[in-house]
Every structure is written in C-alpha cells, then in structure tokens.
Amino acid sequence: MTVGVVGLGLIGGSFTKAYKRLPDVTVYGQDIDKSIEAFAQIAGAIDAPLTNENIGECDCLLIVVSPRAAARWLEENACNISPETLVIDCCGTKRRICEAGFRLAEQYGFEYVGGHPMAGTHQWGFRSSKEDMFDGASMVVVPRTYEDINLLERIKQAVMPVGFASMSVTTAEKHDELIAFTSQLAHVVSNAYIKSPTAKAHSGFSAGSYQDLTRVAWLNPDMWADLFLENDDMLLKELDIIIGSLNEYRAAIADRDFDRLRDLLDEGRICKEEVDGGK
Secondary structure, three states, X not given: OEEEEEOOOHXXXXXXXXXXXXXXXXXXXXXXXXXXXXXHHHOOOOOEEOOOOOHHHOOEEEXXXXXXXXXXXXXXXXXXXXOOOEEEEOOOOOXXXXXXXXXXXXXXXXXXXXXXXXXXXXXXXXXXXXXXXXXXXXXXXXXXXXXXXXXXXXXXXXXXXXXXXXXXXXXXXXXXXXXXXXXXXXXXXXXXXXXXXXXXXXXXXXXXXXXXXXXXXXXXXXXXXXXHHHOHHHHHHHHHHHHHHHHHHHHHHHOOOHHHHHHHHHHHHHHHHHHHOOO
C-alpha cells in the first residue's frame, strides 16, 4: 500500500510513523514547512516528500490540516489525484471540508471520505508525534453513503491497521454537533478555568481534579481558534447550556440554598451515571 499524508504535525506525523510500522507500506509526506518534510524523511517517518509526480501512486491520501487549509489544498490538487485513490481528511470539523471534498470527488472521479481520529495530546508538531498514537482509539468517518459496504470495507482496510480499535460512521452535521460538546467545549472550559489568579498558587493544593480539568488548557491557539469558528453555531449552543447551568449553581451558592445546591449536584451525578455508567 502507498499512503500520502498532507500535514506533518502531531496527527499527520503520527499517521506516517504508524504506517511505517507496517510491512510493505510506502509513505509520502507533505508539509508547508519543507524542513519538517526533510526531518520526517531523515527520521524514517516518510520515504519521500509527496509531490505532484507521485500523488497519483497513492492508494490512500490523508489530509491532516485545518478545515480551511484542507479545502484549499483539495481545490488546488484534486486534478492530480488518481480515481483509484481513497482521500480521507482528518480535520476537527466536518461540514465545510465534506462539502468541498464530496463536490471535488464527484468532479474528478476519486473517492472521498470525511474523517476524524479520536486521538491526540495537549502537545503539537511533528516532534510530538508518535507511532502508537492511534492504538485503541476510534476513527470517525463521514462517507458519501451508508449503504456501500464495499466502501466501508475499503476505509477499514486503509486506516484500521495503524491501531484504531473501532470505526464510527456518522454525518458531517452530527459529527460537528457531538464534537462541540465532547472536545471543543472541554477545551474552552479548561482554558478559561486556568485563568483564575488563584491558579498561580495551586502547588501543593491540587490533585487529580485540577490535572484532569486543566490538561487541555495547554493547546495550540491558532488551530483551536480556527476550529471553534468553523463550528461556531454548535459550540455557542453548548456554551449557552453550560453558562446557564453555572448560573444555577452560582445562584444556589449565593442564596445559601442547601437543598437547591444539593439537588443540582445530584442531578449532575445522575447524568454522569446515566451517560457513562458511573465511570
């Protein structure tokens, strides 16, 4: 199998390294920073840079950049992609890139699938990438149709070997709705929480709760700002919900209303048990 990866950051770099663990896989890589391409090749993560000359050799092409950059790259390079190539974007939001991807795939004759690997760390860049990034993780995919079993099998054969434990199939709309809650809201809350002046004095007074809540405050601001604005309608809905809930807690505390505060806390406990089985 021959794989091309566009964008050699944390996730793209991890894809290249994960594929290079497999036998008989050739990996081409491309990054806007040509020094990263050279470093990736020296490190053995790619066999050669991805170019207009070898892009047609790819059985699978992964586009691992921001949604706007991915759409722009596809617009500029769709004419070079072989009809035999499976193109999968790995962007954090799906509606914009899937609209562009499905349109261009139909125009130029290749197969396109929206994708989002549910893996990552608070770090970024090729130097932070690792070959086992996707071991045990889930891969979310947005295919052009749910009914094409052969297409779903083709997707599995292309991405599951790098370590994914499961594959979830959804629509672009549903993906963006869920990711606003499971990922984007969590990053906003974590980033806002750490801004308290009290944070500077936490040493010796913090344990798992602090670590869990602040881990994703350490983020790539350019990437996340782009993703938040790509999904502003879905994220604003989730922000309004949590702000409303926080105001309820604040009112109960300000009024010293023990019964109301206890009820609010118990509601949250019950929600967690219902959603995650008490995990």
